Amino acid sequence: MFTSAVIARSLEPEGRGIYYMAVTVATTATMLGHLSGEQAQSALWTDAERRETLAGNSVPLALVLGTLSGLTATALVAVIGPETLNLPGQLLVMVACLSVPLGIASNYAGNIALLRGRVHVTNWSMLAGSLAQCAAVGALAAGGRLNVVAALIVWVAAGSVPLVVLIAAGATARRRRDLGLARTTVVTGARYHLGPASVFLLMNADIYLLSAYAGAREVGIYSLAVGLAGYSRVLADVVSQVMLKRQFASSDIESADVTVRVTRYAALLALASALVLTLAAPVLVSAVYGAAYSDAVPLVMLLAPGVMALGASRLPSAYLLRLRRAKLVVVPSVIALTVNIALNLLLIPVWGAAGCALASSLTYVLLAALQTRLFTMVTGIQARNLLPVAADLLTLLSSARRCVPGKHAAASLPPG
Secondary structure (H helix, E strand, O other): OHHHHHHHHHHHHHHHHHHHHHHHHHHHHHHHHOOOHHHHHHHHOOOHHHHHHHHHHHHHHHHHHHHHHHHHHHHHHHHHOHHHHOOOOHHHHHHHHOHHHHHHHHHHHHHHHHHOOOHHHHHHHHHHHHHHHHHHHHHHHHOOOOOHHHHHHHHHHHHHHHHHHHHHOOOOOOOOOOHHHHHHHHHHHHHHHHHHHHHHHHHHHHHHHHHHHHOHHHHHHHHHHHHHHHHHHHHHHHHHHHOHHHHHHOOHHHHHHHHHHHHHHHHHHHHHHHHHHHHHHHHHHHHHHOHHHOOHHHHHHHHHHHHHHHHHOHHHHHHHHHOOOHHHHHHHHHHHHHHHHHHHHHHHHHHOHHHHHHHHHHHHHHHHHHHHHHHHHHHOOOHHHHOOOHHHHHHHHHHHHHHOOOHHHHHHOOOO
């Protein structure tokens, strides 16, 4: 949030739009190029004998895939012309795509840490990267030197920090590597890849379409709204990450039970976050990002229901992955992406960024509904069991109370 606010104020909507477009090209290359290695790791993790080798393969395999993907993305933009994406030159794409191998390696290594239950290592790696980016962006802005190229260089450099922390903390094995298992990982991931790739494109194809129809300024404002709406998923995503080990290291029955119980808490957290963000957006946008971004407020409100639905459905979608039935992961994502592109092509020419936000929110809800429906079909669990009840809210409030400094300690003291 800090770096987003500083970049927004320093670059203004058009400059932020150019910066975000370059970042989107790199993140698209990262997502499409990682071949769903994390999903493959999770699916193969159920075989205990393969775990150390999966960890040892993670970083070398990621760097190879990332390098190939980054070079491919750079070449494709050169062919279609950077001006097509409202980018002033090829240099921005080249700089941004340096992040691709680093990003894939961090994702692979971080997923191994989560599968091992070392959530704190993943937390520290992400925090270190964020602090590095905050410090560098803040220093450049204070010296009046923050421009699009400088912001991209900082973004790439900060992206390497989580990988360094994960390796230093021993999150990945250093010796046990196996080329055969690396091939198996790629093949397994490729079976699932259309699903996660479709989900990513579902959440980013609108940026490309909006840029083509409306230009860099609209992209700058809309991308800010997307970023703000994304904050409402943080709590639900954290819960999902913490439960990843139990979902994939336990039996199908226990995993389904965990998924049902924790989904109810995730739904409550997603709803609360969306409500807070919607109410705060009018004040937050003008106070933090400036009056130039006031048009982002209604976009946040349009996006909030869809983002809330995605956060609430993350655990059921993870359960579908553990079943190793690719169609359960792929089909809902492809349907949602197809509908999203159709709605964007229909609504953006009429309503601009607002049409883009509405199309995205509707298709996010569609994806969440499809994933939840498939979960209930394969487990035989009724959908109403995933809906939170009053007891879940009381449990959540009690847990939150124990997180307040001093509350737990005070409760444990004897009377008087």
